[in-house]
Amino acid sequence: MTASGKPGGTAKRQGRAAEHALDLPLRALAQRLWQGEIRSVDVTQAVLDRARRENGRLNAFLSIDEEGALAAARRADEMRQSAGARGALGGVPLALKDLIGEAGAPFTCGSDLRRSVRATADADATARLRAAGAIFIGRTNLHEFAYGISNENPHFGPARNPWDPSRIPGGSSGGSAVAVAARVVPASLGTDTGGSIRIPAALCGITGLKPTYGLVSCAGVYPLSPSLDHVGPMARCVDDLALLLEILAGPAAVRGYATATDLRGVRIGLPRPYFWEQLGPGVGAAVEDAARALSALGATVRDIGRDFGPASSAVATAILMVEAATAHRDAVRAHPQRYGDDVRERLYVGLALPGERYVRAKQARRALIRDLRRTIFEDVDLLLTPTTPEVATPIGRETIEVPGKPFNTRAAMTRFTNPFNGLGFPALSVPCGVARGLPVGAQIVGRPGEDGFVLRVGAAYERARGPFPAPS
Amino acid sequence: MTEWNAQQTEAAVRLALQRCDITATERDVTAAAAQLRAVLTRLAPLDAVAVEAEEPIDLDWTALR
Numbered sequence: 367m368t369a370s371g372k373p374g375g376t377a378k379r380q381g382r383a384a385e386h387a388l389d390l391p392l393r394a395l396a397q398r399l400w401q402g403e404i405r406s407v408d409v410t411q412a413v414l415d416r417a418r419r420e421n422g423r424l425n426a427f428l429s430i431d432e433e434g435a436l437a438a439a440r441r442a443d444e445m446r447q448s449a450g451a452r453g454a455l456g457g458v459p460l461a462l463k464d465l466i467g468e469a470g471a472p473f474t475c476g477s478d479l480r481r482s483v484r485a486t487a488d489a490d491a492t493a494r495l496r497a498a499g500a501i502f503i504g505r506t507n508l509h510e511f512a513y514g515i516s517n518e519n520p521h522f523g524p525a526r527n528p529w530d531p532s533r534i535p536g537g538s539s540g541g542s543a544v545a546v547a548a549r550v551v552p553a554s555l556g557t558d559t560g561g562s563i564r565i566p567a568a569l570c571g572i573t574g575l576k577p578t579y580g581l582v583s584c585a586g587v588y589p590l591s592p593s594l595d596h597v598g599p600m601a602r603c604v605d606d607l608a609l610l611l612e613i614l615a616g617p618a619a620v621r622g623y624a625t626a627t628d629l630r631g632v633r634i635g636l637p638r639p640y641f642w643e644q645l646g647p648g649v650g651a652a653v654e655d656a657a658r659a660l661s662a663l664g665a666t667v668r669d670i671g672r673d674f675g676p677a678s679s680a681v682a683t684a685i686l687m688v689e690a691a692t693a694h695r696d697a698v699r700a701h702p703q704r705y706g707d708d709v710r711e712r713l714y715v716g717l718a719l720p721g722e723r724y725v726r727a728k729q730a731r732r733a734l735i736r737d738l739r740r741t742i743f744e745d746v747d748l749l750l751t752p753t754t755p756e757v758a759t760p761i762g763r764e765t766i767e768v769p770g771k772p773f774n775t776r777a778a779m780t781r782f783t784n785p786f787n788g789l790g791f792p793a794l795s796v797p798c799g800v801a802r803g804l805p806v807g808a809q810i811v812g813r814p815g816e817d818g819f820v821l822r823v824g825a826a827y828e829r830a831r832g833p834f835p836a837p838s
Numbered sequence: 839m840t841e842w843n844a845q846q847t848e849a850a851v852r853l854a855l856q857r858c859d860i861t862a863t864e865r866d867v868t869a870a871a872a873q874l875r876a877v878l879t880r881l882a883p884l885d886a887v888a889v890e891a892e893e894p895i896d897l898d899w900t901a902l903r
Contacts, residue, residue, distance in 0.1 A: 683877065711869045718870065723884065723893055731890050
């Protein structure tokens with residue numbers, strides 16, 4: 367019985383409030399839960415309802431744990447009412463890429479070989495979120511073993527872009543991006559070895575951070591290329607990335623983060639060669655708008671003529687291909703046909719690459735990091751580039767034309783992101799516009815360890831930009 | 839590094855697969871060889887990076903932060 371005397375009235379109101387809560391940013395949702403304005407069990411039920419409804423259309427989740435999530439939500443509500451014990455994410459539903467271990471949950475890595483595998487322990491990142499009170503509602507779709515950017519998974523079906531389900535969401539953390547963009551969860555975790563957080567964030571119109579290499583533990587995450595692998599947050603706004611990064615890596619990780627919009631004294635470089643070339647229609651204009659907005663906030667924006675892109679990208683490509691092939695050698699020998707064609711071929715290429723290329727790449731990486739820190743990053747504090755050269759492409763398209771010239775989709779889409787996996791610098795993707803009805807992402811790159819500063823500038827830009835539209 | 843032709847890349851793929859005791863289809867070998875050639879081209883900029891002979895391959899990432 368409700369206060370108004372109508373049975374179920376309170377439950378209905380709570381249900382509506384919970385449904386409305388799905389549109390809130392993570393920090394605001396956590397605050398409402400913390401203040402007891404809404405119950406975790408209602409929010410979690412609304413999340414599960416939406417996840418099931420959207421999954422038929424978008425295939426963001428490989429599995430949904432309704433029972434476990436609701437039980438955890440009830441516990442979170444009980445704890446709040448009784449002991450007042452709650453972490454920064456007490457009762458907030460989140461989603462994890464199915465490459466990141468979650469004790470007892472499916473751990474397929476998007477592979478046919480691992481359909482029945484379950485994680486025996488939480489990954490470090492999972493454990494940190496769980497300790498902060500997060501609830502995990504499901505395992506998100508990904509490119510097989512995170513080795514690709516389209517999320518066209520031959521075993522579990524493609525994840526689909528909520529802006530246009532005939533198009534890729536990007537990958538490999540495609541399901542994590544879709545779940546956030548489609549307002550199923552306020553945030554998720556992804557992994558990024560060549561752009562796998564930033565690319566889907568850009569193509570789906572959300573934010574994503576590849577932190578400084580090593581800042582967030584990869585323990586308990588299925589490896590693709592240990593020299594390049596990163597775990598990072600994906601959310602609908604930069605402020606939520608900062609909240610998650612602090613939980614994942616501690617307060618020092620967000621040193622320099624603030625919500626001030628005054629960017630006077632901040633020096634931003636636009637590395638014109640390579641990173642601003644061969645762009646699809648409307649992509650460059652959207653990122654130029656972002657540069658103008660940053661300038662209007664007080665930042666000094668200038669062009670950089672030095673071309674470090676091809677060498678940095680080559681570093682990442684050589685390391686990735688050899689390390690991934692090494693990691694999968696025994697499995698692909700035993701079960702070659704249980705790998706998707708694209709992944710299997712790439713593994714074969716990695717096995718055939720000369721060892722000299724790998725060693726050379728590792729040496730070049732050291733030399734480039736040293737050189738860029740002493741040169742470009744002496745003159746500027748941040749770099750601004752498009753995250754991808756093109757908006758989301760149709761599912762099944764292996765080549766794109768930018769502009770007028772055909773490129774392999776995977777190679778094209780990673781060309782602005784994978785250099786910073788090799789260099790280890792923190793890199794943020796933030797939505798900056800819409801081209802041909804699809805989102806465009808801007809990438810902000812900082813010095814190693816200055817993740818908080820990157821987030822600060824990203825948040826300032828975001829406030830100047832105003833609300834970014836949701837997919838219809 | 840000298841550019842490899844189609845025959846050399848195909849031979850490299852066959853040898854690598856043989857060395858790892860992997861039985862691949864002809865289609866896979868052909869596709870991997872074509873891709874290897876493209877990848878080797880993309881890796882050519884590595885040779886333009888000034889690297890000292892004694893440059894180590896490991897990095898102290900903690901010192902970078």
